[in-house]
Amino acid sequence: MTMMLAGADLELLQLPAFAALAIQLPGGALQNTIMWYRVDQDTLRMIAPAASAKARALQRSPQVAVAIHDPDNSYDYLEIRGHAEVVADDAAARAELREIAGRYIGERAGAYVAALSDTPRVLIVVRPDRVRRHRGAPVPAAG
Amino acid sequence: MTMMLAGADLELLQLPAFAALAIQLPGGALQNTIMWYRVDQDTLRMIAPAASAKARALQRSPQVAVAIHDPDNSYDYLEIRGHAEVVADDAAARAELREIAGRYIGERAGAYVAALSDTPRVLIVVRPDRVRRHRGAPVPAAG
Numbered sequence: 001m002t003m004m005l006a007g008a009d010l011e012l013l014q015l016p017a018f019a020a021l022a023i024q025l026p027g028g029a030l031q032n033t034i035m036w037y038r039v040d041q042d043t044l045r046m047i048a049p050a051a052s053a054k055a056r057a058l059q060r061s062p063q064v065a066v067a068i069h070d071p072d073n074s075y076d077y078l079e080i081r082g083h084a085e086v087v088a089d090d091a092a093a094r095a096e097l098r099e100i101a102g103r104y105i106g107e108r109a110g111a112y113v114a115a116l117s118d119t120p121r122v123l124i125v126v127r128p129d130r131v132r133r134h135r136g137a138p139v140p141a142a143g
Numbered sequence: 144m145t146m147m148l149a150g151a152d153l154e155l156l157q158l159p160a161f162a163a164l165a166i167q168l169p170g171g172a173l174q175n176t177i178m179w180y181r182v183d184q185d186t187l188r189m190i191a192p193a194a195s196a197k198a199r200a201l202q203r204s205p206q207v208a209v210a211i212h213d214p215d216n217s218y219d220y221l222e223i224r225g226h227a228e229v230v231a232d233d234a235a236a237r238a239e240l241r242e243i244a245g246r247y248i249g250e251r252a253g254a255y256v257a258a259l260s261d262t263p264r265v266l267i268v269v270r271p272d273r274v275r276r277h278r279g280a281p282v283p284a285a286g
Contacts, residue, residue: 018212018217020163020165020175020210021175022163022165022173022174022175022208023173024167024173028206029206029208029224029272030165030166030167030173030206030207030208030224031165031208031222031224032163032164032165032175032208032209032210032222032224033210033222033277034210034212034217034218034220034277063171063172063173064173065165065172065173065174065175066175067163067175067176067177069161069177071217074161074177074214075177077177079174079175079176081172081173081174081175129172134176134177
C-alpha cells in the first residue's frame with residue numbers, strides 16, 4: 001500500500017500541532033474548527049461528541065479538508081483532502097482520545113480523559129485522498 | 144449596522160495570526176489553505192491569483208469558513224462562517240496586499256509587493272454570517 005502520509009509530511013504531522021478541520025454542514029455552510037489529532041497508520045484520528053454538529057454532518061457528508069501548519073513556521077503547512085468515517089464507539093473513542101491527548105498534554109492525558117463527562121464520543125477517522133505540502137518562507141509567494 | 148467583528152474577537156483578529164480558509168471546490172471536495180488576511184470594516188480581506196483554484200471556486204460557491212487561532216494559544220480561536228466576494232481588480236488587489244503584508248512582514252511589504260510577478264491577483268472579501276469564539280484552555284473540554 002502506498003502511504004499518503006510519509007516522510008517529511010509525517011514529521012510535520014507528528015509535531016504537537018493543531019488541525020483545522022473543514023467539513024460541510026447540512027444546508028451547505030462550511031464549518032472550520034481547530035482540533036487535536038493523531039496519525040495512525042495512514043489516517044488522522046480525531047474525537048468529537050456523538051451529538052455534535054460535526055459528527056452528525058460527517059455522517060451525511062464525509063468530505064473533509066484538513067490544514068496543519070508547523071507551530072514554529074506557519075508558512076510551512078500540509079493540506080489533506082479526504083473522507084472521514086465516523087465510528088460510533090464511545091469506548092474506542094475514549095481510548096483513542098487518551099492517545100491523542102498524550103501528544104498535547106503528556107502525562108495529564110489519563111486524568112483528562114477520566115474526568116470527561118459521560119456524553120458519548122465518536123472516533124473520526126480521516127483517510128487522505130490527496131496530500132499537498134505548502135512550503136513557504138517568511139516572505140512567501142503571494143497566494 | 145451591527146458589527147460582526149468587534150471587541151475581543153477583533154483584538155484576536157488584529158494579531159499577525161494566519162487564517163485557515165475553507166472553501167468548496169467544483170465537484171464537492173473541500174479546500175483548506177493557510178492565508179494572510181486583514182480586517183477592514185466588518186470584512187476579512189485576502190488575496191489570491193486570479194487563475195487559482197481558490198479564486199475560480201469562490202466565484203461559483205461563495206460559502207467559506209475561516210478558523211484563526213491565537214498564535215500563542217491555539218485553544219483560543221475564532222470560527223467565521225460567511226460568504227466571499229471575488230473582486231477581479233489587480234490594482235486593488237495589489238494595493239490591498241501591501242496592507243495585508245504589512246501586518247506580517249512590516250516594512251518589507253512594499254518591496255515584497257513590488258517584486259511580485261505580473262500574474263493577475265484578485266481581492267477576496269469575506270463577509271461574516273456567523274462568528275463563534277472558542278475559548279479553550281491548555282486542557283480543553285474534549286470536542
